[in-house]
Amino acid sequence: MAESALTQAVAGYLEALSRHASPATVAAYQQDLSALCRFAEQRAVHDPAALDTALLRTFLGAERSRGLGARSLARRRAALSRFADYLVRQRVLADNPVELLRTPKQPSHLPRPVDVDALARFLDSAHDGSPLAVRDQAMLELFYSSGLRLAELAALDLHDLQASRVRVIGKGSKPRQIPVGRRAQQALAEWLACRAGMAKEGEDALFVGQQGARLGHRAIQKRLAQLAITRGLPEHLHPHRLRHSFASHLLESSQDLRAVQELLGHANLSTTQVYTRLDWQHLATSYDAAHPRARRGSGSKP
Helix, strand or coil: CCCCHHHHHHHHHHHHHCCCCCHHHHHHHHHHHHHHHHHHHHCCCCCHHHCCHHHHHHHHHHHHHCCCCHHHHHHHHHHHHHHHHHHHHCCCCCCCHHHHCCCCCCCCCCCCCCCHHHHHHHHCCCCCCCHHHHHHHHHHHHHHHHCCCHHHHHCCEHHHECCCEEEEECHHHCEEEEECCHHHHHHHHHHHHHHCCCCCCCCCECCECCCCCECCHHHHHHHHHHHHHHCCCCCCCCHHHHHHHHHHHHHHHHCCHHHHHHHHCCCCHHHHCHHHHHHHHHHHHHHHHHCCCCCCCCCCCC
């Protein structure tokens, strides 16, 4: 049985997405859009031009009835919206029908940054000076210095790195330039001095593995988790924890929400505002502990 035009359009979108998105994102969107294709086929909708707000609202409603949670529904909606944007660019649709659909409300999960002093001790821990250790230190410093996503760091090429800034391609293929701090600059300079002896000829990737090829996402995650153990950090470390820490520590010091939004590459300020709630939570805890009229049981009864 031949593939429908809708299935072919989804395949074309996923192929385009794979050029800049992480494998995990592509796999998640493939799952979301495959569910849409099955739903559409059951209703004899085979043409992507037939996707409209009513059909997509019914699809999301059916997914909710099937037991999908708010977070999964929000991801389904995001996948539909990105796919619809692709169809608009391909002139299959005149506009994006998903824009008229509300995003399911999700429970608020505040990011938990690493304590600033504990993170400083972790980053300042001595290593053995081997090329791999120098590389790992450069990755750590760059993650924390510039708040990069895992996919952004893994995709970096040599030409993306300049003297005091780095150019990345973020979500939605949006480029941005981010400052690189002094400690990260030093760590990167040490890595570049070692990299020539590890990288395969013609390899453009900034970070390479023992085989000389670009370091993959899973390898980077495993290195960070192992470094947390060997350096005595008493908690699990992954790239997004360093990104959270970058944003929270910077916002606590600067109070400049717009600047943090730009540095993180968030399209909407509301995404960045989670860090203001985190900072408020910290301030409220300090207030409760320190203010003489806030401590329970400290005053006399009337």
